Amino acid sequence: MKITYANGKVEKYFSDYSKMQRELPSDWVRTIKKHMDRLIAAECFGDFLTLGLGKPEQLTGYKNIRYSLHVAPHVRLIIEPNANQDTVMICTEIKVEGVSDYHGSKENWYIP
Template identity: 85%
Template sequence: MKITYANEKVKKYFQDYNKMQRKIPFEWVRTIKKHMVRLEAAECFGDFLKLGLGKPEQLKGYKQIRYSLHVAPHVRLIVEPNATQDTIMICSEIEVEGVSDYHGSSENWYIP
């Protein structure tokens, strides 16, 4: 699957896990790296969702479709599939939004 990033700052951290480790705990970085490898290996987003790895969950309250992947309690990797509700299962491109402390209506971004 093709992976893009929300902005250059996010891209900088996701292309250098050592830099990411200076900003967030090592255990989180290790989990994020596993998620990224699995996302890259999937043919489409539907294949990734079927595996259920990282407890993917669709987020509500956004204009675009967004999913969160579990990193730690209350910490999520936020991704946005480049798809509509009808094409989510065959989507082959996602955009990484960052790492957030997600509590329903409030967000605290660790990596914006």
């Protein structure tokens, strides 16, 4: 799958995991790297969802379709498929929004 990023800061961290490791715990970084490797290897988003790895969960309350992938308790990798509800399973491009704790009344971005 093709991967894009929400902004340059997100791309900087996701293209250099050693830089990410200075900001986040190493077990989080390992999990994030596994998720990214699996997303890249998948032909389409539906293939990735079928695996069920990372406990993918569709988020509500956003203008665009967003999914979260479990990184640690209350910490999620937030991704946005470049698709609408009808084409999400055949989508071949996703945008990485960052790493967030979205539980509770506000979002706390670790990598915005």
